Amino acid sequence: MSKNDKLFAPKKVYSEKMYMKGVYVEGSEKFRVVTREDAEKSEHRSIVVPLEYGSIYVVTFPNKTDRLRTAVIDKDPRKMKVGDTAVYKVGDRFKDAYFEGDPGDFEGLLYTTERKGQFMVLYTSDKENIAVNIERIPVLLGHDTDDEWYKPGKQKDLKGNKNSWGKWDWTAEEVLEHVYEPLRKKNPDYITRRDIGRDQSGKYTMWAYFFEPKKYEQTLFITGGIHAREMDGYLGLARFIELMVNEDGTNKGLHYLRTKVRIILIPIVNVYSASEKHIRQNSRGVDLNRDFQFHMEGETINVIWLLHQYKDEVAALIDCHTCMSDKYDLYYNFSVQAPNCALCCRTTNHIYEDLKKRKLAKIPTVMSLVPGAYYKHDKYLQGYAWNRLGIPTLVCEHMHEHYAEEHSALGLELAAEYYGNFIIQTALAKLKVIKK
Numbered sequence: 001m002s003k004n005d006k007l008f009a010p011k012k013v014y015s016e017k018m019y020m021k022g023v024y025v026e027g028s029e030k031f032r033v034v035t036r037e038d039a040e041k042s043e044h045r046s047i048v049v050p051l052e053y054g055s056i057y058v059v060t061f062p063n064k065t066d067r068l069r070t071a072v073i074d075k076d077p078r079k080m081k082v083g084d085t086a087v088y089k090v091g092d093r094f095k096d097a098y099f100e101g102d103p104g105d106f107e108g109l110l111y112t113t114e115r116k117g118q119f120m121v122l123y124t125s126d127k128e129n130i131a132v133n134i135e136r137i138p139v140l141l142g143h144d145t146d147d148e149w150y151k152p153g154k155q156k157d158l159k160g161n162k163n164s165w166g167k168w169d170w171t172a173e174e175v176l177e178h179v180y181e182p183l184r185k186k187n188p189d190y191i192t193r194r195d196i197g198r199d200q201s202g203k204y205t206m207w208a209y210f211f212e213p214k215k216y217e218q219t220l221f222i223t224g225g226i227h228a229r230e231m232d233g234y235l236g237l238a239r240f241i242e243l244m245v246n247e248d249g250t251n252k253g254l255h256y257l258r259t260k261v262r263i264i265l266i267p268i269v270n271v272y273s274a275s276e277k278h279i280r281q282n283s284r285g286v287d288l289n290r291d292f293q294f295h296m297e298g299e300t301i302n303v304i305w306l307l308h309q310y311k312d313e314v315a316a317l318i319d320c321h322t323c324m325s326d327k328y329d330l331y332y333n334f335s336v337q338a339p340n341c342a343l344c345c346r347t348t349n350h351i352y353e354d355l356k357k358r359k360l361a362k363i364p365t366v367m368s369l370v371p372g373a374y375y376k377h378d379k380y381l382q383g384y385a386w387n388r389l390g391i392p393t394l395v396c397e398h399m400h401e402h403y404a405e406e407h408s409a410l411g412l413e414l415a416a417e418y419y420g421n422f423i424i425q426t427a428l429a430k431l432k433v434i435k436k
């Protein structure tokens with residue numbers, strides 16, 4: 001077993017009975033330790049998990065459960081006596097922290113921040129005992145350094161003025177015309193493009209761009225604009241690509257990407273809505289990132305078709321989004337079983353540290369959903385790619401609403417910085433080498 005294998009191997013360290021009956025959730029503000037007997041009678045069931053720096057936690061509920069809620073306390077429940085209470089320390093967001101999907105579908109929760117001495121309380125109001133598996137995965141946080149960190153620096157805005165870099169309501173075709181096509185024409189030996197089919201409306205062509213250095217070591221598959229409401233996201237991605245193509249060798253990671261990595265990129269998947277409405281769904285009102293399991297829509301079929309052409313060569317897939325929620329500072333999404341899990345956590349942590357340094361951080365937590373190996377997650381592009389093709393995946397959610405105004409220069413900078421660093425770190429991990 002290599003050092004890398006060790007780092008990436010999930011390790012189950014907590015049993016399902018962990019504290020389950022010792023702590024009772026009282027109201028919404030306090031936790032009170034009760035006797036096991038009282039806990040048995042209680043409607044609330046909880047599990048307390050010590051949080052550790054440098055770890056992520058994956059919580060799996062094999063059985064149906066009520067909507068899960070979480071909170072964090074600073075007291076060690078093992079040292080508390082019956083009647084002792086502990087109060088929420090971190091605020092409201094944990095009350096309804098979150099979970100997509102139906103109750104019982106949920107299979108993951110990650111934390112990657114400085115939580116030493118804190119305990120995460122997971123609770124539901126199910127009457128039955130909840131069977132739960134918790135895996136702790138050690139993560140080398142802070143492994144990446146500022147030297148490797150790519151900083152695009154101050155950017156221009158997307159307001160479409162004389163001094164803007166771009167225009168937030170460019171059509172899909174205009175994004176290509178203003179950004180990707182000039183790059184391709186200037187670098188014909190490096191960049192090519194391919195028509196991958198019409199969208200569902202039949203009105204628009206979908207294009208994939210290939211950035212292919214002469215001697216590349218690996219291939220990444222990147223998608224943007226699957227949700228056409230996320231303009232600052234796919235434009236941030238476009239800006240990063242522009243910076244990468246024109247890099248000057250100063251940043252090691254960016255230089256590696258430019259010279260050793262083939263990138264297959266679909267700049268905008270939802271071409272219809274990017275061109276006409278700037279909504280999430282496509283021309284038929286379908287959320288394309290829920291369509292991968294049965295792939296009924298033209299856009300989805302085209303992405304799947306292209307992915308299948310390269311499935312044995314693709315080291316990782318990165319799907320770039322913008323998250324419209326203001327609940328968290330960061331939101332990333334990846335398969336915890338995948339070999340890119342640790343690097344995703346590490347990079348996420350680095351981003352959070354960066355936000356703190358820049359005084360942009362508002363909610364000191366990092367939270368991610370973890371699509372596991374459940375068939376239902378095949379409806380997402382990342383679930384499809386990982387579950388069916390074994391391609392490690394990552395969904396980057398740029399969260400401009402939280403720290404930058406929409407279409408602002410800062411928003412563009414952060415989008416380029418965050419997508420860019422995830423792409424760079426993914427490339428530097430050379431996943432193909434360690435992929436099983």
Ligand SMILES: [Zn+2]
Nearest residue numbers: 227230321322
């Ligand atoms: Zn999205």
